Amino acid sequence: MIPRASLHAAADRFGTPLYVYDAAEMDAALARVRGAFGDARAFYAMKANPNLTLLSRLRVAGVGFECVSAGEIARAEHVGAWGDDLIVNGPAKSREEYAAGGRLGATFVVDREEEVGLLPPGSRALVRVNPALEVSTHDHLATGAAGSKFGVTLAQATGVLRALREGGHHALGLHVHIGSAIRDAGDFGAAFARLADLRAHTGEVEVLDVGGGWGLDADLPGIARAARAAADVFGARLWVEPGRYLVARAGTLLTRVVGTKRTGRNFLLVDAGMTELLRPMLYGAEHPVTALWNGERAEVWDVAGPACESGDLLARDVTLPAPTPGDLLAVGDAGAYGAAMSGTYLTRSRPAEALWEGGEWRPIRRRERPEDVWAAEVGAAKF
Numbered sequence: 001m002i003p004r005a006s007l008h009a010a011a012d013r014f015g016t017p018l019y020v021y022d023a024a025e026m027d028a029a030l031a032r033v034r035g036a037f038g039d040a041r042a043f044y045a046m047k048a049n050p051n052l053t054l055l056s057r058l059r060v061a062g063v064g065f066e067c068v069s070a071g072e073i074a075r076a077e078h079v080g081a082w083g084d085d086l087i088v089n090g091p092a093k094s095r096e097e098y099a100a101g102g103r104l105g106a107t108f109v110v111d112r113e114e115e116v117g118l119l120p121p122g123s124r125a126l127v128r129v130n131p132a133l134e135v136s137t138h139d140h141l142a143t144g145a146a147g148s149k150f151g152v153t154l155a156q157a158t159g160v161l162r163a164l165r166e167g168g169h170h171a172l173g174l175h176v177h178i179g180s181a182i183r184d185a186g187d188f189g190a191a192f193a194r195l196a197d198l199r200a201h202t203g204e205v206e207v208l209d210v211g212g213g214w215g216l217d218a219d220l221p222g223i224a225r226a227a228r229a230a231a232d233v234f235g236a237r238l239w240v241e242p243g244r245y246l247v248a249r250a251g252t253l254l255t256r257v258v259g260t261k262r263t264g265r266n267f268l269l270v271d272a273g274m275t276e277l278l279r280p281m282l283y284g285a286e287h288p289v290t291a292l293w294n295g296e297r298a299e300v301w302d303v304a305g306p307a308c309e310s311g312d313l314l315a316r317d318v319t320l321p322a323p324t325p326g327d328l329l330a331v332g333d334a335g336a337y338g339a340a341m342s343g344t345y346l347t348r349s350r351p352a353e354a355l356w357e358g359g360e361w362r363p364i365r366r367r368e369r370p371e372d373v374w375a376a377e378v379g380a381a382k383f
């Protein structure tokens with residue numbers, strides 16, 4: 001845990017809004033994953049947080065990467081990952097992504113049968129299967145429901161494996177990822193069991209990749225047992241793709257109080273909002289909010305950001321001591337899909353990021369400047 005005085009020191013040194021990460025918590029999360037999943041190969045789903053320093057740390061720890069865009073593949077290459085350490089996934093891959101994945105010898109996750117003819121010759125590939133299950137998460141985060149755009153149906157999977165072999169590719173096995181921030185661990189067991197039922201048609205396969213999606217309080221040993229049981233049915237090695245689990249707890253968004261407003265509801269106005277942390281607005285996600293100031297007269301507040309959008313709220317109905325402008329607020333569990341989803345709407349500069357490691361702060365991303373935001377715009381007259 002990062003000491004409170006150090007959080008204040010970081011906000012003073014780097015400014016706010018600021019993302020900070022606790023390296024020890026990241027290491028502990030990886031150790032929990034390895035403790036539960038044993039020798040399963042872990043590929044970090046870098047969409048959760050693609051900061052190059054965090055990727056480098058994971059690379060040194062022997063973790064591979066799951067990438068879903070040319071930009072993510074370039075990040076993986078930048079930190080030295082290639083070949084067996086790379087998975088290229090996505091429902092609508094571009095020519096550039098096939099080429100980059102092929103050049104680096106990545107394993108492709110095939111999301112539809114047409115892709116068999118688009119893969120670079122002799123590719124290693126997994127077939128993503130949609131188990132057609134309702135799961136316990138926000139609709140936008142569910143990827144394994146019938147009618148979702150991801151994967152092939154259970155009925156199509158065997159044919160796609162066959163088409164891969166006939167197309168001269170190395171059909172490694174099957175892939176399933178049912179969604180993100182799944183609350184009920186039983187959903188995973190149900191999905192893996194549906195895949196295991198395919199064994200009668202597919203025969204043995206080399207790899208079963210069970211994706212990620214684990215909630216932060218998930219029963220990892222339970223999920224791992226279900227995954228291992230399904231892999232054993234296929235005689236397969238187990239692969240996992242955790243994103244959120246590896247980085248969410250380690251990250252905190254620090255934001256300063258700008259002021260207050262009482263207009264029927266109590267608004268605590270802060271200098272971060274939807275442009276820095278979109279999850280509350282996008283998925284109704286709830287993040288723990290902690291006042292880093294002391295005070296009495298606790299009141300209930302809605303924490304609102306500076307954007308001209310009514311939905312620009314970081315939290316609702318949180319009890320906090322009486323605030324003063326300049327006070328520092330910590331928004332927790334923000335290491336995943338926080339900085340990664342931050343945007344430049346309103347020409348807001350994306351925040352700085354800093355890593356707390358060995359009792360010291362290390363800047364790992366500088367705050368953008370307005371000119372960084374418009375750097376790619378061309379053709380405007382200069383006055």
Ligand SMILES: Cc1ncc(COP(=O)(O)O)c(C=O)c1O
Pocket residue numbers: 045047048066089177179180181211212213214241242243244245336
């Ligand atoms: C294919 C795939 N694997 C892994 C993940 C990581 O999910 P999470 O961050 O919830 O662990 C995602 C995220 O959506 C994904 O799409």
